[in-house]
Amino acid sequence: MFTDYTKIIIKSGDGGNGAIAFHREKYVAAGGPDGGDGGNGGNIYFQVDKDKNTLIDFRYNKKYKAQNGENGSGNNCSGKYGEDLYIKVPIGTVVKDAKTRKVIADLSKPNQVELVLKGGRGGRGNRHFATSTRQVPRFAEDGEKGEEKEVILELKLLADVGLLGFPNVGKSTFLSVVTDARPKIANYHFTTLEPNLGVVKTKNGDGFVIADIPGIIEGASEGVGLGIQFLRHVERTRLLLHFLDVSGSEGRDPVEDFYTINKELKKYSEKLATRKQIIVANKIDAMQDESLLKEVDNLAKKEGLELFKISAATKQGVQELIDHVAKVLKELPKEELIEVEDKKVYTLDDEDKDKWQIKKENGVFIVTGKPIQRLIGRINIEDNESFYYLQKSLRNMGVDSKLREMGVCEGDTVVLEDWEFEWED
Secondary structure, eight states: OOEEEEEEEEEOOOOOOOOOOOOTTTTTTOOOOOOOOOOOOOOEEEOOOTTTTOOGGGTOOOOEEOOOOOBBBHHHHHBOOOOOOEEEEEETTTEEEEETEEEEEEEEEOOEEEEEEOOOOOOOOOGOOOOOOOOSSOOOOOOOOOEEEEEEEOOOOOSEEEOSTTTSSHHHHHHHHHHSOHHHHHHOTTTSOOOEEEEEEEESOOOEEEOOOOOOOGGGGGTSSSSHHHHHHHHOOOOOEEEEEEEEOOOOOOHHHHHHHHHHHHHOOHHTTSSEEEEEEOOOOSOOOOOHHHHHHOOOOOOOHHEEETTTTBBTTTTHHHHHHHHHHHHHHHOSSSSSSOOOOOOOTTTTTTTTEEEEEEEEEEEHHHHHHHHTOOOTTEEEEEHHHHOOOHHTTHHHHHHHHHHTTTOOEEEETTTEOOOOO
């Protein structure tokens, strides 16, 4: 089964906790702190796999988690780092943030690997907190939690040429004639329910890939029928062959069809609407009269587009079209067809790492932000020494002075993320 869209949840590994330990050795009465650091959690990567051509595996396995880092131990032994997780996807896969719909990674190159989530950092062992006045620190840091995100995987076929047109205009027949592809062909609408790829070999040995995009209908850009799924695959093509049925057998108006499909392209993507097109008047062998062909001829002149008249069924004019397509592709640049905006590796060290906020609600001072989350997550609040370290950290971050500036008084309630305490001067 061909699957080109799915959602999954990914989570990087948690960092291991730092150790609270002291050097113990015969004849050494008072060994110093030697608690080792926790290991970092594993990262999440996406990797192109040449042997995959569908996202069907992700329909049954929806959650992917990297390994956690191990805790530190005594004798300055650091915990082992968690193993990274490589999620293998077909070439042409786009990874998006499910919440913002922003593109995180575009895996359109062979063997491409993209880091998407970094693992949590391991906590520091108690040896890091020894000072001249605190020689026996009885606390260590907990490891940071890994990040969890829901992401969208979209497979956009990699093809040089896309075949556009309403259902039953002869695209599948054309593909079967010019390539070794064997799409299902019959005289009813929506025979093609999934994209088909075929490789064309030209006389001089060159080759290019054609994608038969299933029939796009009015309203496709809003998701009518299977429109959005089909339009997704047109995005990566460099050249569009717009098939119009001039036989009159379906009772359709080819000129109206042309404008309807281009309207859907523009609604879906302004950039896609400007992609180079060639009009292909198909089924000339079965024309009931030539009036439709004349209308299409006038349409091509009006829009300034090239027109080829063919019969995919009898192969009339097909070779001339293929030769011309090969020539045009040599002149078209291989640009980056997917624009990766705000590409981002989600990590605890993101742009908000130094941002914290304080707001006052009903007399309660609420402190929030990434640095506060990290600090609270790594502190053992039940331990006095650890609590003193928390207070010192808040002073160093400027939270203490900001609270005083906002009028905090002894006895007031201060909330640090989910932890509440009473302010003391």
